Amino acid sequence: MSAATAAVATPSARSARSRRSGGPSGPRQRAERREAIALVIPALLPIIVFSVIPLAVGVALGFTNATLARNATIEFIGFDNFVKLAGDTAFWNSFGIGIVWATSVAVLTGVCALALASLLNANLRFKPLTRIIVLIPWAMPPVVTGIVWRMIYDVNSGPLNAALGWFGLGPVNWLGDFSTALPAVIVVGIWSGLPQTTVLLLAGMQSIPTELHEAAAMDGANGARRFWHVTLPGLRSVLIAITSIDFIWNFNDFGIVYVLTEGGPGGRTMIPPLFTYLEAFRNREIGYASAMGDVLVLAILLILSVYIVVQFRQQKEGRS
Amino acid sequence: MKKNHGIVALALLSAGTLALAGCQQGSASGGGEDGDGGDGAVTLQFQSLSDQPGAQAAVSAAVDSWNADNPDVQVEILQAGWDGAYDKLITQFTGGTAPDIIHFDAASIVPFASDGYLADLSDGLSDEVLADVPEGIWDSVTVNDQIIAYPSTMQSYMVFANADLLAAAGVEVPTGDSMTWDQLREIAQATTTADVYGLGWGLGSPAATVMTLAQGFGGDFFSGSGDDVQIEVGPNELEVPERIHQMAYEDASLDPVSLTQSGSDVLASFYGGTVAMTVQGSFQAANMAGDAPEDLNWVTLPPLAGSEGALQAANPQTYSVNIDSAHVEEATAFLNYFASGETIGAIAQADALIPASTSAREIVATETGGENGWDQILASADGLVGAPFLHADAYAAWKDTVLNPALQQYLGDQITADQLAQQLTEGWG
Known part of the structure; x- marks a missing residue:
């Protein structure tokens, strides 16, 4: 016991000593700092080359009139793109659809995953098997998910309408009808986002001490009350993190909606990434499209900041 | 301490958002490529x-x-x-x-x-x-x-018909150099029954079809070329969408579901005998010659003619x-x-x-x-x-962002023809 304490104490004592003797710019410190830099650079370089520089270029393009034309001259035009964007109703419509889409998917995924995780956390039979089955949607690339669901939703030969037909209902033109297209796409978004959310919540549930549940049970709390007063508060941080991440992912999601509807019918599912893609690659105005990207990043940051600050403030109040 | 948690989470999320958003940019540079083979060829x-x-x-x-x-x-x-x-x-x-x-x-x-x-x-x-x-x-x-x-x-757009369903409805297969839109409408009405729609038309992306057939009514849409192109959406331009709308919602002789599908989806209905006629690109004749069920007796009807004749955009x-x-x-x-x-x-x-x-x-x-x-x-x-829309620089972008969505809304019975014309005009330029 005492040996362990001594071993732990030594490095800090040594560093304190060396700090006293050598000072911040001694030859040994400089050598150490060089070593540290040499060790960090190989890890940092790919991040700078593949992430930071493209990101900076992308943000900067928003302030230019860049197009995809051959040997296009790129001129800096200040905030012109953003001024034009402010009056672009088609973009703001698409932005509104994006908010509805990302919020519904994030919130509903959270609710469904909570229910599913509770079920998987309970002591049911075939637990290992069911936990694996739940992961299946995660293994599917978004394009495959989109194609499979397009078949399910197919108005003439889809199994969903066939099932409705058994009860004498339908057929419903799920992806073609103006009122059902967005909800139908949201269901697919939830389905494909469910596994990772469930796994994270399940891990969170298992980190809640069983003593708390036992103590609550001793005090006479039933299952629902224990869920409300023990499980949910214990999961709060995980829940906030995962719904935020789900929101970002879905707001930026492209594959599923593109494969399912390409933004149709009549622009009813035209989420911002699709709109930006059309501007960049069909209209070939990447300067303007980059400005849209800049605005979207800022908007997401703003929405999430408000959400997270409010959530953590409530948590603080709840504990004090 | 707890406040710190919030800030750290926020910082991580910011980094995440930025990284995700970084994926959408491209670069604007041209470049050549060398195609020389190894031995001078x-x-x-x-x-x-x-x-x-x-x-x-x-x-x-x-x-x-x-x-x-x-x-x-x-x-x-x-x-x-x-x-x-x-x-x-x-x-x-x-x-x-x-x-x-x-x-x-x-x-x-x-x-x-x-x-x-x-x-x-x-x-x-x-x-x-x-x-x-x-x-x-x-x-x-x-x-x-x-x-x-x-x-x-x-390609030209052709009307393909199920000859047996036409015969069952007592309709004679039209012959001659061309067929008017009124004839198409009459046949569609005559062949519509409880189980069969007279016409199935895959107009999920209606832009190309409408622009092409509009030539038959003198619907030019554009005048000028290059950057300096004016749009005009008048009665001639609206004739084709209005006639399709009329068959779908007034006569109920055109399957409205098919208006949200692709051409090949509707071809499946045509093979299945649930639509008596379908309008398709002529290239589908190659597929039909190979894929159509043995007992399907399909014929090609004369080209559709509007007020200006059987014109289509090339x-x-x-x-x-x-x-x-x-x-x-x-x-x-x-x-x-x-x-x-x-x-x-x-x-x-x-x-x-x-x-x-x-x-x-x-x-x-x-x-x-x-x-x-x-x-x-x-x-x-x-x-x-030749069609004016081929010479309008911004047509490709307008087609995807304005024309297709607006036509989908009109053919989905969500907006009126006047609103369609307004959307098309305001979305240009």
Whole structure:
């Protein structure tokens, strides 16, 4: 016991000593700092080359009139793109659809995953098997998910309408009808986002001490009350993190909606990434499209900041 | 401490958002590519989109015989698909990796020409090749007085009918040079029963069909060319969508579900006998000859005629040369060779498309003898005219962001014809 304490104490004592003797710019410190830099650079370089520089270029393009034309001259035009964007109703419509889409998917995924995780956390039979089955949607690339669901939703030969037909209902033109297209796409978004959310919540549930549940049970709390007063508060941080991440992912999601509807019918599912893609690659105005990207990043940051600050403030109040 | 948690989470999320958003940018730079082979022979890359086995065979036959005759200039076929071809090309061009010879269609290739990516073929194409194709079709591949592509084959929209269902409804299969829209409406009404719609029309992406058929009513939409193009959406332009709308919602003789589907989805309904007629691109005749059920007795009806006659916009498939290719001359020489009546005729026959050149059209007429709907398909060729929308620079973008969504809303009975006209006009420019 005492040996362990001594071993732990030594490095800090040594560093304190060396700090006293050598000072911040001694030859040994400089050598150490060089070593540290040499060790960090190989890890940092790919991040700078593949992430930071493209990101900076992308943000900067928003302030230019860049197009995809051959040997296009790129001129800096200040905030012109953003001024034009402010009056672009088609973009703001698409932005509104994006908010509805990302919020519904994030919130509903959270609710469904909570229910599913509770079920998987309970002591049911075939637990290992069911936990694996739940992961299946995660293994599917978004394009495959989109194609499979397009078949399910197919108005003439889809199994969903066939099932409705058994009860004498339908057929419903799920992806073609103006009122059902967005909800139908949201269901697919939830389905494909469910596994990772469930796994994270399940891990969170298992980190809640069983003593708390036992103590609550001793005090006479039933299952629902224990869920409300023990499980949910214990999961709060995980829940906030995962719904935020789900929101970002879905707001930026492209594959599923593109494969399912390409933004149709009549622009009813035209989420911002699709709109930006059309501007960049069909209209070939990447300067303007980059400005849209800049605005979207800022908007997401703003929405999430408000959400997270409010959530953590409530948590603080709840504990004090 | 707890406040710190919030800030750290926020910082991580910011980093995450920025990283995710970083994926959407491209770079604007052109570039050439060197196609020299190892032993001094030039290798040309030829990106072909032909998807029918017969057409692919015709393309490779032409390439093989060229390669045998020209050991110094070898052509290599890169097979690609029509799906996503635009995205592929724009990535190739901006990344500087576009092939030397490019197969596409006029409406989609014109934006690349305006952006300066395609070589001028006016001087490179031989006089024979130039004389073989009518003036009006050259118009549709001319940008800023430069011929930017060789037009090969064209599609027209044809009405295919289930002859048994027409007979059961007591309708005589129309004959003659053309059929009016009123006739189409009458047949659709007559053949509609409790289980069968008279007409199924795959208009999930209605833009191309409407723009093409609008020519029959003198619906030009645009005047001018290049950057300076004005739009006008009047009664002539609205005639086609209004007639489709009328059949779908007043007569209930056109299956409204089909208006949200693709052409091939509706073909499945046609095979299944739940629609009596369907309007499709002529190329579907090639698929029907192969895929249609044995007992389906299908016929091709005469070309649809509006007030101006059986006119449709000619939007030919094209073969262009990349201006940044190291071997523009050799590539153009290959196009001269490729443009022979035999090659284009064979491609056209396999694809069930109309050859643009006179020599190829004669070959197809002789070889098919008018079977499998060819009499009507070739008859519709006389009505193919150059269309103003091919010369409007911003058409490709307007089509995706304005025209398609607005038409979907109108054909989905969500907006009125006046609102349609308003959306189309305000969305331009």
